[in-house]
Amino acid sequence: MNDIKLAILGSEGVGKSALIVRFLTRRFIGEYASASECIYRKRLSIDGRQLNLELYDPCSQACEGKSTLNDQIHWADGFVVVYDISDRCSFSKAKAIVHLIRELNLGVAKRDADSLVFLVGNKQDLCHVREVRREEGQRLAAESQCQFYELSAAEHYQEVVLMFSKTVHNVSLGGGKAKE
Ligand code: GDP
Ligand code: MG
Secondary structure, eight states: OOEEEEEEEOSTTSSHHHHHHHHHHSOOOSOOOOSSOEEEEEEEEETTEEEEEEEEEOOSSOOTTOOOHHHHHHHOSEEEEEEETTOHHHHHHHHHHHHHHHHHTTTSOHHHHTTSEEEEEEOGGGGGGOOSOHHHHHHHHHHTTOEEEEOOTTTOHHHHHHHHHHHHHHIIIIISOOOO
């Protein structure tokens, strides 16, 4: 597979755009507002193979013509599901998204489905106002066969890169959905 489509999902304000922009430009942009959903494209080489990466970033506010979560899940080969460790509601939302991905991808071979979702607890720099314990994230990831990281888009550039690279690597190994 040479084209890899990743959807970055999660509640508004958890730092999805911040993570993507950090990965693509190295920079942390504090206020990044986009009025519409968008797809970022990047060429990258992993394990000596050239890949076209597409990153789907949902729009921040309710916007016209917004695709549904189901559409986004069907579109993507892999997922980064983000919550904010200082916001319990965002964790509940992440849990619902992970479950929906599992439900909609039931047809995908078990072996392949395991590594396609990365659960990310973002804003680790806000651990003094933490509402979601690390163990809760770990448990959800283990129950749902997701990989898991806690990190900070603001402070951990290397971890952000590692997280995206691992996701791309797993999807490129053939974990993607078989396309008719
Ligand atoms: P999105 O709606 O999920 O795309 O969230 P944004 O990327 O727009 O980020 C929402 C807010 O959270 C912005 O004010 C960001 O500056 C902030 N933010 C994002 N990542 C971090 C982080 O790792 N730490 C902290 N402290 N703030 C962050
Ligand atoms: Mg955004």
